[in-house]
Amino acid sequence: MSDQIESLKPEEVSNGERPLSLPSELPILPLRDTVLFPNSFMPLAVARESSVRLIDDAIANGKLIAVFTQRDAAMEEPGQDDLYAVGTATHIHKMFKLPDGSLRLIVQGLARLTLDKVVSTQPYLRARVTPATEDTNEADRLEIDALARNINTNFQQVVSLSPLLSEDLQTLAVNISEPGRLADFIASSLSTISTAVKQEVLETLDIRARMDSLNRILIKELEVLELGSKIQSQVQSEVGKNQREYFLREQMKAIQKELGEGDDQTKEIEELTEKIEAAGMPEQVKKEALRELDRLSKMPIAAAEYTVSRTYLDWLVALPWNKRTDDVIDLVVTKNVLDADHSGLEKVKDRILEYLAVRKLNPDIKGPILCFVGPPGVGKTSLARSIAQSLGRKLVRVSLGGMRDEAEIRGHRRTYIGALPGQVVQGLRRAESKNPVFILDEIDKLGSDFRGDPSSALLEVLDPEQNNTFRDHYLDVPFDLSEVLFITTANILDPIPAPLRDRMEVLEIAGYTEEEKLKIAIDHLVDKQVKNHGLTSVYIRFTPAALRQVIRGYTREAGVRNLEREIGALCRKVARRRAENNETPIEITPDIVVEMLGAPRFLDEEMEERTKDPGVAIGLAWTPVGGEVLFIEASRMAGSGSLTLTGQLGDVMKESARAALSWLRAHAKEYNIDPDFFKSAEMHVHVPSGAIPKDGPSAGVTMAAAMASELTGRPVRGDMAMTGELTLSGRVLPVGGIKEKVLAARRAGVRQVIVPKPNAKNINEDLTPELRKDLTVHLVSTIDEVLALALQPVASDVRPAKKTTRSVGQVAAPRA
Incomplete structure (x- = not known):
């Protein structure tokens, strides 16, 4: 490599005591993102072909060039308008040739130059230049000396605070007595200020103005460094505190381990951490769960708050954040299930099948809020069960009859002793599914008192536009209810508040006809009551005429509950007969009905x-x-x-x-x-x-x-x-x-x-x-x-x- 390094001797370098003799024309070397000041040394990398040619010619002709900083560093072939007007006369001290053809230079700034006019652009820039004379007013000498002292003091502090500046710069700055050279030296040493700011200092020929500008720069730099130092100190203090807490906690764990204590809490924390990660919570909920877990890990296991926090986390991880059942959408199967379980009710069945048809075509559609209204015993609740069965969804049922406390819907806040989530969240936890069929039974029996109005709390639950961010008071995090198929039941609509009624699609279920009651009795009620009373179809058989006699003469109702009770009464009579060792099979006929139940209560x-x-x-x-x-x-x-x-x-x-x-x-x-x-x-x-x-x-x-x-x-x-x-x-x-x-x-x-x-x-x-x-x-x-x-x-x-x-x-x- 020794043959690639050429040592150059400066010939006429200004020592600051006599003027430097410069030619009127010099080759121009454009600089990117850097400014060379007089009386300073700087390494330069030269890679442009024109610049390499310029250096070769300059070495052969006196090693003297002019450097000017580009206004736009991305410009490949800059012209006069692309260069700043003030640059520096430069002497090349050393040159290193690299294998890729580029050069590395060590140059020294000699004096300020003003770019007058570019006279040639090929093979590189040449221009007429004029030495820029510094302006020194003796009347400003006292102010300049004061500024020099301030600059020196501020620079010493900047060097002491900045990890990027060498401490040797402090000594060098103290030994520079000339104010202009001091300003140039400090400006060239500050690596944190921008190229534009450095160029502004270079272009300032008035010594007092240059010193004043640099002083302002140093004061601003000092403020930034002091703030950074303060932030760094705070960070280190926090890190130190965390490390100290970590070591103390580890020591405490070791002591507890020796004493046989603390193992259960550690296992609980680890177990809860795994459950939180596996729960599939939304990011906002997961963040809250981890925050609460961090609080729990710092509590003594015997603290009263420990159980409250642990119970809260158990609820969070137990909810079905991303668990759902796949809908079984087969309209034929669903129709068969509904027909098998319920006679009549064609309008309601058609509405369910329409919903499934739409969901099959658009799986992302929000489910309707259905309200089944009808007399007792007509099958409102059992119809909802059949819907869940046909869809393949989990079923949740909550009875609202007599509910008066709004917290039963939204839950109690955790500040109360024994607080729990509301019935909606509890139902979802029981279902272990995000999209169950949720039955809200007897919605017309809701009450209200000084504890609140549950029907108002249901406004959000039963609104598809709002319930995707339902916030239970206990959980205090949003839960998406938009995939739940809510079905409400009521006997009458009048007690239901108008805003709540407006959120539901009302499907009225009238009473059953005699033929429908007969079919329900044959298909469902008889078998159920025979089994409940320990009998078999071999021992007891109901004729259709007997069932019709029960319907006409002993029950006059919209539903079938009284009919089921009367069938049960007949089964009890037969069960007693069998318990008395009478094993003769019996057929229930109209005459047997009158014999067992007495005279008909209703006559045409x-x-x-x-x-x-x-x-x-x-x-x-x-x-x-x-x-x-x-x-x-x-x-x-x-x-x-x-x-x-x-x-x-x-x-x-x-x-x-x-x-x-x-x-x-x-x-x-x-x-x-x-x-x-x-x-x-x-x-x-x-x-x-x-x-x-x-x-x-x-x-x-x-x-x-x-x-x-x-x-x-x-x-x-x-x-x-x-x-x-x-x-x-x-x-x-x-x-x-x-x-x-x-x-x-x-x-x-x-x-x-x-x-x-x-x-x-x-x-x-x-x-x-x-x-x-x-x-x-x-x-x-x-x-x-x-x-x-x-x-x-x-x-x-x-x-x-x-x-x-x-x-x-x-x-x-x-x-x-």
């Missing part, structure tokens, strides 16, 4: 018997437990023209009675009624079952029929029931609960029903062909049509003066 003949006299009409009512048959009785007596209403009637029902009487008085002549009958008589309307409150407008036509029957002496037909709201003009307005009312009529043996004409859509949509079999539905628009259908003719009857000509619609086949 009751309708004919109660309506054979004038003044009694059969109405239809809706109740939370299904439809009911309602008898309305009217009686005329001598009096002062008043209307008496009894039977615990509500205000709406009383107003319906007054409207009916007013219409009859207005149309008395048309029905051969004395127009002045009300002056010397009074009317009493009574609705039996006086212990039960009654209200609603749908008994208007029935009250009118009962009063018309009493006043005309024409009995109301015993095989006909009616419903509808009556106006003063005689129009019949639509009412609700049509299916429930029709089912009640069928249960009571009534086969003709009068319904408002606007309710025709309910008849067509809600009543199946099987339900309409042997049932005649008359659609009416006015009370004239009702009376024409309901009042029986008598031998002495005179036809009304105004005969109705309105059509009467019949739905389904006529009675056989």
